[in-house]
Amino acid sequence: MPERAVAGGKEKFVETPVESTRERLLNVAEQRFGEGGYEGTSLRAITVAAAANIAAVNYHFGSKEALLRAAVARAMAPVNTERRRRLDQLEARGGPSAEQVIRAFIEPGLDLVLRRGERGAVVARFIGRIAFDPSQRIRELYAAESDPIESRYLAALQSALPHASPEAVAFGYVNMLGLLALHQSQALSRAPGVDDAEDPGKLAENLVAFLVAAFDRGLRT
């Protein structure tokens, strides 16, 4: 690894100013896959934008799909971590409300990812786009990253809404998942500047309020 010269006992802190080829590929893949989807984005478009050779993808990742898988894993990791942290915190205090659980799910997806400048929006769009890619294969690839905490959220919602049947809670959950993804991918912002160009905090508040009302009073049975 000549790139990061941190081998050996001494930390040499070369502080490479430019990202490694691998990191540049992941960054550009996030952006392009988020704009054009998986099928609609070619490896050549990615490698050109990343100033890398086309063979670098297969060298660092193995295939186009493996590149996507790595990008999804990297993008979802902080979101999953934050969701777990919030859920731990809520459950430690015991008996969280539906609003608290919903907020703990939505805000890490919009907040944490939409803040910190332009890259956050890129990551959000990437996640939202991949979550509902036309190809079932790609969707499952995303689901594999999202599933592990799904059962925890389902259980938390169920205890917050004891009157609702498990089917109704699951119905609300997938609706929440879908609406979040659509807002993340910015596919719901057709009229410019109507509701999404504003700060993500406001969008998160609107979405949480929308979902809380639906969960509290909109679940049948």
Place this chain on the structure above:
Amino acid sequence: MPERAVAGGKEKFVETPVESTRERLLNVAEQRFGEGGYEGTSLRAITVAAAANIAAVNYHFGSKEALLRAAVARAMAPVNTERRRRLDQLEARGGPSAEQVIRAFIEPGLDLVLRRGERGAVVARFIGRIAFDPSQRIRELYAAESDPIESRYLAALQSALPHASPEAVAFGYVNMLGLLALHQSQALSRAPGVDDAEDPGKLAENLVAFLVAAFDRGLRT
């Protein structure tokens, strides 16, 4: 047009038992585009399944995108007609409730299209998939078919919810649009048989109830 021999004054009622090449192409395009998306579906896959020559697409439609455009127009036409009809009927009686307006929007998308056997589900999945295709170009192509009645629904929702700001009503509308599309495309049914394999009427009722609660009590400002 040797296919349908209905020319001349006399109706000869040849009653061609098989659909025309043009119709077969539209039918298969609905199915395949709905399964794999626009970019993920090749004209060759469509023409082979339709038992047509690859050149037939460009002969009957002009291009791949024109085929999609024709398929979208054909699939949306009855939905738009039914939505207009319901809205006319509601407005004739004056002052419809939010639930009535929401129902008039959702049910034509699920009901009318999910009933009548297997083809209905194919059309629904096609519409839902195209509505949120990764390519903005494709999404706009769908929006062009859906927009004409959008303003009418926005106005009806606004009068049913006078306390809500126009921005809030628009926010609810796009959420309704998105959730409907996701259910149409069957992208929200990951666990088999949980909530979507049931009859579409139940799904429509669940979705309407979910949205009514969100509209009535979940819109901020």
Place this chain on the structure above:
DNA sequence: GCATAGTTCAAACGGTCGTTTGAACTGGAG
């Protein structure tokens, strides 16, 4: 019959796709 417009067909066009190859380059280890 012949002419004709509509439709289908096999074949090929140039281009782009994801992937692979093998050589060239890089920089620390011995």
Place this chain on the structure above:
DNA sequence: CTCCAGTTCAAACGACCGTTTGAACTATGC
């Protein structure tokens, strides 16, 4: 220095893409 694993590179691979061509076929109108 030599060695060597890690990385980059230009080039090519076969496959598939959407589109076009021009001839062949079909059924009607004259």
